[in-house]
Amino acid sequence: MMLEVKNLSFSYPHRQVLRDVSFAVPSGRLVSLLGPNGTGKSTLFRCILNLLSGFQGTVSIDGTDTAQIRLAKLARLIAYIPQVHYPAFNYTVLDMVLMGTSAGLPAFGVPGLKETERAYAGLAQMGIEGLAERNYMQISGGEQQLVLIARALAQDSKLLIMDEPTASLDFGNQVRVMQCIRSLVEKGYTIFQATHNPNQAFAYSDQIIAMQGGTIIANGAPQEVVNAQLIDELYGIKARVESLEEGRIRFCLPVEI
Amino acid sequence: MESLKNHGRKERLTIIAMAVALVAGVLLSFALGRYPISPGETVGILLSRLFPIQPFWTERMATVLFNVRLPRILLACLVGCCLSSAGAAYQGIFQNPMAAPDILGASSGAAFGAALAILSGASTRMITLSAFFFSLLTVALVWLLSQRARGKKILGLVLAGIMVSSLFSAGTSFIKLVADPTNQLPAITYWLMGSLSGAKMSDISFAIIPMLIGLIPLMLLRWRINILSLGDDEARTMGVNVGRLRLIVIVSATLVTSAAVAVSGTIGWVGLVIPHLSRKLVGSNYRHLMPATMLFGALFLLLVDNISRNLFAVEIPIGILTAFIGAPFFLHLIVKGDARA
Numbered sequence: 015m016m017l018e019v020k021n022l023s024f025s026y027p028h029r030q031v032l033r034d035v036s037f038a039v040p041s042g043r044l045v046s047l048l049g050p051n052g053t054g055k056s057t058l059f060r061c062i063l064n065l066l067s068g069f070q071g072t073v074s075i076d077g078t079d080t081a082q083i084r085l086a087k088l089a090r091l092i093a094y095i096p097q098v099h100y101p102a103f104n105y106t107v108l109d110m111v112l113m114g115t116s117a118g119l120p121a122f123g124v125p126g127l128k129e130t131e132r133a134y135a136g137l138a139q140m141g142i143e144g145l146a147e148r149n150y151m152q153i154s155g156g157e158q159q160l161v162l163i164a165r166a167l168a169q170d171s172k173l174l175i176m177d178e179p180t181a182s183l184d185f186g187n188q189v190r191v192m193q194c195i196r197s198l199v200e201k202g203y204t205i206f207q208a209t210h211n212p213n214q215a216f217a218y219s220d221q222i223i224a225m226q227g228g229t230i231i232a233n234g235a236p237q238e239v240v241n242a243q244l245i246d247e248l249y250g251i252k253a254r255v256e257s258l259e260e261g262r263i264r265f266c267l268p269v270e271i
Numbered sequence: 272m273e274s275l276k277n278h279g280r281k282e283r284l285t286i287i288a289m290a291v292a293l294v295a296g297v298l299l300s301f302a303l304g305r306y307p308i309s310p311g312e313t314v315g316i317l318l319s320r321l322f323p324i325q326p327f328w329t330e331r332m333a334t335v336l337f338n339v340r341l342p343r344i345l346l347a348c349l350v351g352c353c354l355s356s357a358g359a360a361y362q363g364i365f366q367n368p369m370a371a372p373d374i375l376g377a378s379s380g381a382a383f384g385a386a387l388a389i390l391s392g393a394s395t396r397m398i399t400l401s402a403f404f405f406s407l408l409t410v411a412l413v414w415l416l417s418q419r420a421r422g423k424k425i426l427g428l429v430l431a432g433i434m435v436s437s438l439f440s441a442g443t444s445f446i447k448l449v450a451d452p453t454n455q456l457p458a459i460t461y462w463l464m465g466s467l468s469g470a471k472m473s474d475i476s477f478a479i480i481p482m483l484i485g486l487i488p489l490m491l492l493r494w495r496i497n498i499l500s501l502g503d504d505e506a507r508t509m510g511v512n513v514g515r516l517r518l519i520v521i522v523s524a525t526l527v528t529s530a531a532v533a534v535s536g537t538i539g540w541v542g543l544v545i546p547h548l549s550r551k552l553v554g555s556n557y558r559h560l561m562p563a564t565m566l567f568g569a570l571f572l573l574l575v576d577n578i579s580r581n582l583f584a585v586e587i588p589i590g591i592l593t594a595f596i597g598a599p600f601f602l603h604l605i606v607k608g609d610a611r612a
Contacts, residue, residue, distance in 0.1 A: 063508050089510025102366040102500050103555035108278060113498050117510030122491040124558055130278060169509065 015076060015091065015172040015204045016041045017062070022071035024057055031057045032069070033228045039173075039206045039221075044199045046215045047208045048240075049225035050249055055208045058225070059177055062206075063094050075173065089117035093166035095176040098158045098183075100151065107153065107161050108146040111136055114165035129168075136167035139201075140194055156187030160194060167198075174198070176207040180214070192218050212240055212253075216264040224248055237264060282559035285552050289566040293348070296573050300344050301336060303577050308332050343470040346478075347576040347589075348569035350467070350535045351545070353482055353527035355568025358542025359549070359560060360489050360524040363496035364517050365425055372528040372542035374429065375521070376436040380409025381532040383439040386446040386459045398462070399477060399533045406529035409439055414521065424503065465536035465590025467576050478530040485526035486565070488519055493561035496520060500557075538572070538590045540597035545571055547601070 017039040024032040031054045039045045049055050060066040062073050064080050073080045075091050083091065093114070101110075114136070115129040125133070137143045140160040145153055150161060159179055166174050179195065180188040188211075196218045199205055209215060215222050215236050222239045224232040226248055232239045245253040245266060255266045301313040308316075312328040316336050319326065326333075357372035365374065373379065384405025388398040413431045420427030443463075450456045495516055498506045503513045528542075545568040546560070552567075553559040572589070575596060579589045 060504070063504075065504050065507055085507065085512055086510035089508060092508070094505065094508035096505055102362075102368060103497075103550070105497065105555050109497065109554075109556045113501070114509060116495065116498055121495075124494040 017092075017173055017204065017206060018072075018074045018077075019058075019062065020072045020074070022058070022061060022069055022073065024054075024061055024066065024069040031228050032061070035071070035225075035228070035230055037223050037230060037233055039204060041204050042199065042202055043220040044196065044205045044207070044218060045221040045223060046219040047206065047223050047225060048210075048212060048215060048248060049208075053225050054228045055225060056177065059094075059175055059208065063092060063175060064088060086117045089169060089171065091171050092173045092175060093169040093171040095159075095162050095166050095174060095179060097178055097181050098155050098162065104149050104151045106146070107137070107142075107148050107150050108133060110150050110161055111146075111165045111168050114168035115170075117169060132170070133164070133168045136164035137161075139167055139198070140164045154187070156183050156191055159183060159187070159191050163191075163194065163198075172202065173204045174206070176205065178208050178210060181210070188214075212245060212266045215240055216266070240264075240266065279556075279559065282553040282556075282563075286559060286563050286566065289552075289563060289570065293566050293570045293573075296570050297344055297348065300347075300573055300577050301340050303581050304335075304340060306332075306335050308336060338472075342472045342475055343467055343576065343580075344573065345475050346467050346470040346534060347573045349475065349478065349482055350531040350538065351541055351568040351570070351572025352565045353486065353531040353568075354538065354542040355545035355549075355564045355571075356486060356489055356561060357524040357528040357531075359546035359557070359564045360496060360520050361542075362546055363500045363557060364520050365429065366500050366502065368547065369543070371539075372524065373436070373532075373537075375413045375432040375525065376409040376439060377406045377525055377528040378532050378537045379436040379439040379443070381406035381529060382463055382537060383409075383443045383446070385462050385533075385536070386443045386450075389455055389458045389462065390446050390450050392455075396473070396477075399474065403481070403529050403533035405439075406532055407525065409435055410521070410525045410529070414518075461588065462536045463590075464588035465538035465593075466579075466586075466588040467535055468580070468586055468588075470534075474534045478534045481526045481530040485523040485530070488523045489527070490561060490565075492516065492520065492523075493557040496557040496561075497555075536588075536590060538593055540593045540601075541568060541572060544597045544601050548604070551604070 020036050022032055022035040035058060047055055057066065061069045080088060111133040112125045112129060115125050115132055119125065134143060134146065137146055140163055142157060142160050142164065145157060150158065180191050183191060192214060195205060219236055222232065222234065222236050223230055224239065224244055231247060232244055241255050242253055245251065251268050252270045253266050253268045255264060257264050298310060298313060302308055302310045312332060313336065315324055316328055316333050318324055354372050361370040361372060361374050362368050381402040384401040385398050388401035393401065413428065413435045416431040416435065417424065417427040420431065447456060447459055450459055495511060498509055498511050499513065499516060506513050546564050549560055549564040549567050553563045575592050576589055579587050579592050
């Protein structure tokens with residue numbers, strides 16, 4: 015499942031957000047989008063997910079323009095995984111995951127045995143079947159994020175768009191969630207995620223896209239693209255990029271304290 | 272996998288128990304009243320319409336049962352069912368457990384319509400029609416205004432609802448000011464309190480059509496309301512046509528609210544309290560919540576109406592009682608309740 019964005023530009027009244035953005039997310043890869051707050055990452059995601067209209071350029075999946083794809087069909091191609099949030103009502107984990115199966119159901123349909131099996135399969139892939147009957151509000155933030163990923167898996171789409179999936183998680187949960195995400199890539203899923211953590215880009219991504227001021231300023235393999243100069247350009251801070259374990263682990267650390 | 276099939280079993284059993292309680296409540300309510308009719312006689316009279324049974328009751332009993340109690344019981348159940356399910360539906364689409372059936376101005380529109388009709392000396396039938404018409408008009412106005420509002424759709428709807436509601440409330444106040452204080456003003460005040468007294472079969476035959484037109488889609492689309500409650504963006508990425516689904520739910524909930532308010536006046540609290548209580552019993556999933564709320568709402572209003580017509584020598588308008596019973600009960604749950612809902 016390949017995602018291709020071509021010459022994408024988007025303006026709100028009186029303010030241009032995206033300027034001629036073009037890139038591709040190859041099938042079966044994890045691509046991370048780096049960029050400072052307010053640079054248009056969320057707007058880019060909203061364009062890709064067809065939540066915003068009125069943009070110039072095209073977003074296509076395996077060569078088909080998403081503007082030509084019906085909403086329910088699109089949902090079976092791309093799934094969106096939001097940041098952990100609190101819904102207005104306290105659904106059980108299984109109910110939450112079952113909502114991902116709606117695209118394949120008729121308008122008046124309710125999920126049946128087949129959908130329930132799919133929901134359990136999604137939970138099992140994330141290793142959290144045991145939480146099925148628990149209440150979504152009463153599990154940890156890391157578990158909630160895994161539930162939202164399981165819901166996307168139940169949606170049956172192979173391209174997953176994630177908006178900072180580890181944003182509000184503790185140190186351990188960040189690693190656990192990223193390991194789960196990486197395992198999905200190994201199973202053939204294509205993932206495009208936004209992240210604020212350059213180290214995640216090193217550890218788990220196949221490709222980095224760096225965005226600043228609504229345009230792409232770098233695009234390539236993590237070890238080639240992410241360096242002190244890029245960090246400075248993106249975030250305006252001095253940082254050093256170092257290696258550990260004979261170059262197997264690379265990391266980036268700010269040197270201004 | 273046996274456990275997959277068992278999912279939701281407890282909730283389904285609760286719903287069945289509620290249905291049984293409602294049937295029992297209806298039969299019991301027939302027997303309650305100034306004019307005593309025993310449960311045995313009640314069942315006999317009801318069955319005699321279907322089977323040839325030798326009457327062991329008086330003709331008067333049958334008349335009271337069919338012309339006075341039956342319409343009132345039916346109306347109490349229907350109004351309770353409608354207000355509660357509309358409340359639950361609005362709470363889902365506005366992602367807010369505090370939303371009530373009149374959030375889009377259905378009640379204040381109906382009140383204005385009724386007051387206007389009473390002022391112009393219209394018949395009871397015309398008062399009901401005018402209330403229904405103005406109720407729908409108000410919500411339509413709110414919807415149209417919100418479509419022109421910039422920014423978040425849901426916030427625009429709620430704000431437009433508040434504004435248009437207060438506009439119509441001001442209109443109602445003005446009508447009360449100019450109404451004849453000897454007969455029109457008390458009639459308006461009494462209507463605003465909400466009451467099921469004097470319910471007739473003609474009220475039901477008028478209200479049942481819009482009620483069914485609204486209740487059926489709410490029931491059919493109930494599971495999708497879950498997805499709307501997660502917010503527009505998430506729902507859309509799951510393949511839900513948010514704008515269309517929300518419009519259908521709003522139209523349905525408005526139809527049932529307007530029909531209920533038109534025949535019963537403004538009965539508060541039911542649409543807020545009952546969905547909340549139902550969540551405690553069957554959880555938040557609308558698949559079970561919607562039918563549970565419908566049954567529970569019908570049962571609740573039926574019981575409160577029984578109190579309203581039997582407890583005191585003078586009948587207390589049901590709208591006052593629902594607040595007297597609803598508010599403390601609600602407070603008790605907030606203070607003592609468990610964390611499920």
